[in-house]
Amino acid sequence: MSRYLLRQLSLLLVTLWLLTLLAFGLGHWFSGDFITNTSGIFPEDIRFADVAEARAAGADVFSQYSAYLSHLFRGDWGVSLLDGEPVFEQIALRFGATLEIALLAFILALLPGVPLGVIAALYFRKTIDHTILTLSLSGYSIPVFWFAQIAILVIAIHWGLVPISGQINPLYEITPRSGSIILDIFLEQPEHMGAALHSAFAHMVLPICILAIMPMMLIIRLMRNSMLDVLGQNFITSGYAKGLSTARVLWNHALPNAMQQVMRQLGTLISLLITNTMIIEVIFSWPGLGSWLVRSIYERDYPVIQGGLLVISALILLITIALNIFHAWRYPQVRKDLYAAS
Amino acid sequence: MPRANLYYEERSPAPLEMVWLEFRSKPLAMAALYMLLFITVLTVIGPLLTPYGANEQFIDAISLPPAWSESGNIRFLLGTDELGRDMVTRLIYGARYSFGLPVLVVLIAATIGIVLGAAAAMTVGVKSSTLKHLLDVLMSIPSLLLALIIVAILGPGLGNALFAIGLVLIPQFLHVTRNAIHDEQKRAYVTASKLNGVSKFYLLSHVIFPNIIKILVVQFTIGLSVAILDIAALGFLRLGAQAPTPEWGSMLAQSLEVAYVSPWIMALPGLALFLTLVSVNLVGETLRVAINRQLER
Amino acid sequence: MLLDIRNLTIAKDTPTGRVNVLERVNLQINEAEIHTLVGESGSGKSLIARAIMGFLSSSWHIQADRLWFEEQDLLNLSAKQRREIIGVDVAMIFQDAKSYLDPNLTIGEQLQEAVLDQDLSGGFWNRRKQRKERVIQLLHRVGIKDHSAMIESYPHELSEGAAQKIMIASAIAHRPKLLIADEPTSTMEPATRQQIYRLLAQFHARHGMSILLISQDLGAIMKETERLTMIYSGQIMESGSTRELLDAPHHPYTEALLNTSLYQQAQRPPRSRLPTLAGTEPSMQHLPIGCRLGPRCAYARPKCVQTPDFTKKRDRGFACHYPLHLEDDA
Numbered sequence: 001m002s003r004y005l006l007r008q009l010s011l012l013l014v015t016l017w018l019l020t021l022l023a024f025g026l027g028h029w030f031s032g033d034f035i036t037n038t039s040g041i042f043p044e045d046i047r048f049a050d051v052a053e054a055r056a057a058g059a060d061v062f063s064q065y066s067a068y069l070s071h072l073f074r075g076d077w078g079v080s081l082l083d084g085e086p087v088f089e090q091i092a093l094r095f096g097a098t099l100e101i102a103l104l105a106f107i108l109a110l111l112p113g114v115p116l117g118v119i120a121a122l123y124f125r126k127t128i129d130h131t132i133l134t135l136s137l138s139g140y141s142i143p144v145f146w147f148a149q150i151a152i153l154v155i156a157i158h159w160g161l162v163p164i165s166g167q168i169n170p171l172y173e174i175t176p177r178s179g180s181i182i183l184d185i186f187l188e189q190p191e192h193m194g195a196a197l198h199s200a201f202a203h204m205v206l207p208i209c210i211l212a213i214m215p216m217m218l219i220i221r222l223m224r225n226s227m228l229d230v231l232g233q234n235f236i237t238s239g240y241a242k243g244l245s246t247a248r249v250l251w252n253h254a255l256p257n258a259m260q261q262v263m264r265q266l267g268t269l270i271s272l273l274i275t276n277t278m279i280i281e282v283i284f285s286w287p288g289l290g291s292w293l294v295r296s297i298y299e300r301d302y303p304v305i306q307g308g309l310l311v312i313s314a315l316i317l318l319i320t321i322a323l324n325i326f327h328a329w330r331y332p333q334v335r336k337d338l339y340a341a342s
Numbered sequence: 343m344p345r346a347n348l349y350y351e352e353r354s355p356a357p358l359e360m361v362w363l364e365f366r367s368k369p370l371a372m373a374a375l376y377m378l379l380f381i382t383v384l385t386v387i388g389p390l391l392t393p394y395g396a397n398e399q400f401i402d403a404i405s406l407p408p409a410w411s412e413s414g415n416i417r418f419l420l421g422t423d424e425l426g427r428d429m430v431t432r433l434i435y436g437a438r439y440s441f442g443l444p445v446l447v448v449l450i451a452a453t454i455g456i457v458l459g460a461a462a463a464m465t466v467g468v469k470s471s472t473l474k475h476l477l478d479v480l481m482s483i484p485s486l487l488l489a490l491i492i493v494a495i496l497g498p499g500l501g502n503a504l505f506a507i508g509l510v511l512i513p514q515f516l517h518v519t520r521n522a523i524h525d526e527q528k529r530a531y532v533t534a535s536k537l538n539g540v541s542k543f544y545l546l547s548h549v550i551f552p553n554i555i556k557i558l559v560v561q562f563t564i565g566l567s568v569a570i571l572d573i574a575a576l577g578f579l580r581l582g583a584q585a586p587t588p589e590w591g592s593m594l595a596q597s598l599e600v601a602y603v604s605p606w607i608m609a610l611p612g613l614a615l616f617l618t619l620v621s622v623n624l625v626g627e628t629l630r631v632a633i634n635r636q637l638e639r
Numbered sequence: 640m641l642l643d644i645r646n647l648t649i650a651k652d653t654p655t656g657r658v659n660v661l662e663r664v665n666l667q668i669n670e671a672e673i674h675t676l677v678g679e680s681g682s683g684k685s686l687i688a689r690a691i692m693g694f695l696s697s698s699w700h701i702q703a704d705r706l707w708f709e710e711q712d713l714l715n716l717s718a719k720q721r722r723e724i725i726g727v728d729v730a731m732i733f734q735d736a737k738s739y740l741d742p743n744l745t746i747g748e749q750l751q752e753a754v755l756d757q758d759l760s761g762g763f764w765n766r767r768k769q770r771k772e773r774v775i776q777l778l779h780r781v782g783i784k785d786h787s788a789m790i791e792s793y794p795h796e797l798s799e800g801a802a803q804k805i806m807i808a809s810a811i812a813h814r815p816k817l818l819i820a821d822e823p824t825s826t827m828e829p830a831t832r833q834q835i836y837r838l839l840a841q842f843h844a845r846h847g848m849s850i851l852l853i854s855q856d857l858g859a860i861m862k863e864t865e866r867l868t869m870i871y872s873g874q875i876m877e878s879g880s881t882r883e884l885l886d887a888p889h890h891p892y893t894e895a896l897l898n899t900s901l902y903q904q905a906q907r908p909p910r911s912r913l914p915t916l917a918g919t920e921p922s923m924q925h926l927p928i929g930c931r932l933g934p935r936c937a938y939a940r941p942k943c944v945q946t947p948d949f950t951k952k953r954d955r956g957f958a959c960h961y962p963l964h965l966e967d968d969a
């Protein structure tokens with residue numbers, strides 16, 4: 001296991017390093033001055049000369065890169081070209097907001113997704129199976145940005161059940177600390193705590209539900225297919241031969257093995273979730289990383305683009321590697337395959 | 343010509359025939375196939391069928407609802423948008439941008455990716471599993487994010503969006519091809535051909551390739567689904583196709599201001615997108631099932 | 640009679656119509672008997688075993704005059720009742736044992752599942768411990784000394800022989816009345832095979848357990864086998880006590896198998912022609928009508944296109960119109 005852990009961690013380091021190379025390269029590839037692109041300081045600014053020296057302007061690429069790295073590690077990710085806000089602090093704030101809806105949506109997708117997939121597999125080729133499968137395939141094909149608009153139109157505007165956008169009613173004056181609105185409310189301890197929480201939930205419920213749909217549909221299909229695969233295996237038969245009840249065979253043998261196969265494909269799911277989170281954030285004006293990154297692309301706010309890319313990609317890589325490690329730790333026979341492949 | 347059945351013989355269907363049988367046995371899959379065919383036809387000859395131009399404006403018919411509602415007009419079957427442009431016409435033109443161009447992009451990306459993947463698989467030096475793991479991990483970065491970055495460098499626009507999506511898809515095809523060839527190379531029949539002394543090129547093109555083409559076809563449908571969705575998403579984020587272009591995603595984006603008053607302007611392009619995606623995904627899924635079933639035998 | 644099967648027919652729908660894969664199979668197993676079922680691969684041996692266990696999916700059509708286990712009709716029981724009987728009183732060990740072990744659980748965990756609750760005593764707090772002790776006992780009984788390493792192992796770390804032993808341990812955990820062993824040793828080298836056979840014989844002797852051993856090869860059966868049943872292409876050819884059957888086979892198929900066995904061949908003069916059954920076994924789609932051995936049988940006559948009845952004579956039974964060695968018997 002430790003050997004595998006080491007391999008995965010080095011893989012993480014290498015990919016993260018590649019990522020910094022890419023982000024560094026972006027500074028050069030974007031139009032405009034490299035120093036301005038990475039630091040967010042315009043040449044007219046009086047600080048420009050200092051910054052240029054610190055970031056090794058005019059020197060060779062290697063010293064520029066090492067200067068870039070040292071700034072990166074110091075948390076000096078430059079300032080936004082638009083509003084002069086320090087990128088790193090903004091990221092810390094927006095990270096929580098993004099993680100909040102992504103995580104909640106993921107849980108919301110998992111809860112019905114897994115049982116539905118299992119049910120479909122148990123009723124293989126019966127009406128229930130066909131219904132679930134058809135629904136999940138069509139649900140998977142709904143463009144999330146369209147669906148979100150329709151939901152806003154019907155639920156938020158026509159029926160007026162929930163607010164259209166934002167994290168919370170600004171009247172509550174919650175200062176963002178962690179970015180996660182629920183956490184921030186608890187940190188702030190405002191006068192009308194209950195009302196504030198209610199407002200936050202009302203703002204949250206629509207984006208999270210919409211965000212959860214596509215991953216849920218994917219989980220249903222992944223779960224069904226792997227469950228079918230597992231149910232056809234011999235060790236299920238031997239479970240029955242031992243005299244175990246159907247429930248115990250499913251719970252002890254079928255589910256864990258099916259979950260293992262699903263785990264392997266969770267990467268697709270994460271990437272889907274992140275993509276949709278970015279779009280949903282734009283639509284609902286959710287102050288997360290995604291909407292921030294998209295806005296920075298319109299505005300050509302290069303330091304923000306670099307920072308946003310770095311953080312989102314690093315997050316995904318981190319999750320992927322963590323999943324790999326968890327997978328190998330939880331399912332020991334996988335490690336053998338991995339060694340055999342190496 | 344029907345096969346004369348002189349002798350009692352058992353005939354097991356050929357692989358392609360089996361795929362067809364799989365489609366035949368599923369009405370929904372069949373419907374998806376016809377739908378895809380319909381969209382393809384629209385993409386190719388659509389502009390010949392439409393009565394108006396894509397950007398032709400009718401001042402007397404602004405924000406007209408579809409023909410079956412009270413204030414609708416039969417001249418505009420699905421109504422008009424806020425600038426008085428016929429929705430049917432725009433949707434049909436949109437098929438070119440939202441379906442035709444993605445197909446082309448994926449075709450190009452697939453060709454490049456498969457050639458590179460085959461080259462990588464056949465070159466001994468690149469066989470290390472480290473590279474495979476590295477690619478595996480890097481592949482987990484979503485395609486839309488990468489496309490966004492490329493668009494950030496090149497600037498918004500349909501051409502750049504297409505280029506970005508194509509660029510993002512190439513490594514996916516490369517990866518799948520390389521892995522498929524590697525898996526296949528371990529099989530005994532490949533070893534047997536090698537022992538027969540066939541050339542490397544023959545091995546690739548006549549021995550391995552026919553056996554991995556199924557995997558590539560499935561990957562093609564996956565790639566197509568991704569490309570359609572991402573190009574529309576970029577259009578929606580106003581980073582892809584720009585304003586007057588009748589691309590479905592950007593049509594959606596433009597409809598937002600008037601969505602409450604005239605919801606059909608928003609609903610229709612999304613519906614078209616949804617139907618296209620459902621068809622592509624259903625066809626892809628059916629292909630996948632049919633192929634898996636063949637592998638089982 | 641522990642197991643009594645009369646006229647068991649199992650059919651499957653194929654594109655060319657319904658095919659009786661098993662046709663009117665008769666099989667009786669007494670208490671405390673080792674019974675061996677011999678037939679070529681594809682003759683339907685595993686199918687019989689799966690039918691007894693109730694592991695056939697709904698795509699198979701099962702019909703029988705009797706499928707009795709201890710005077711209970713298995714076919715009339717609900718799935719749950721049936722599983723209660725099968726789970727406790729019947730156990731099965733499978734051919735490729737490794738694939739019958741859950742890859743994600745340790746051997747210890749899987750064996751613990753097989754331990755019956757009624758074998759444990761006291762509150763739940765010491766049940767865990769008791770289960771573990773019982774597992775160690777089981778491992779010792781199948782001849783695995785190093786139990787602590789084995790308990791921690793995962794299936795992929797085992798050899799096929801070790802996995803087979805685990806299957807046996809799991810099977811005997813219930814102290815079943817009938818153990819079905821489906822070609823348990825066909826992938827093993829002779830030394831391991833003898834080891835497994837010795838184990839089975841031990842349990843038979845100690846607990847009076849009946850064993851239905853399934854084998855492809857007359858030459859590789861247990862020497863303790865009391866009765867033999869020959870199956871060919873889904874039909875029972877002959878059954879009887881081992882000694883009588885081998886000394887004076889009534890059925891041409893048994894005789895042919897005996898002639899082709901290595902033991903007989905060793906006694907032939909040099910350069911003589913090896914006797915074999917002509918032709919190949921029929922495929923499921925092209926089964927001959929009547930006696931399925933007909934086209935390959937050296938003694939076949941026109942009457943053989945009618946399915947012969949299963950004739951019982953004292954302890955023996957055979958399905959042939961023209962039985963051999965019957966005169967000297969009468």
Ligand SMILES: Nc1ncnc2c1ncn2[C@@H]1O[C@H](COP(=O)(O)OP(=O)(O)O)[C@@H](O)[C@H]1O
Nearest residue numbers: 651660678679680681682683684685686687923
């Ligand atoms: N899942 C199945 N589908 C179709 N035919 C099967 C299946 N399993 C077994 N058969 C057929 O049933 C017959 C008996 O098989 P089996 O009992 O496994 O033979 P044996 O164990 O004697 O080698 C064979 O002719 C085989 O073709």
Ligand SMILES: [Mg+2]
Nearest residue numbers: 684685821822
């Ligand atoms: Mg068998």
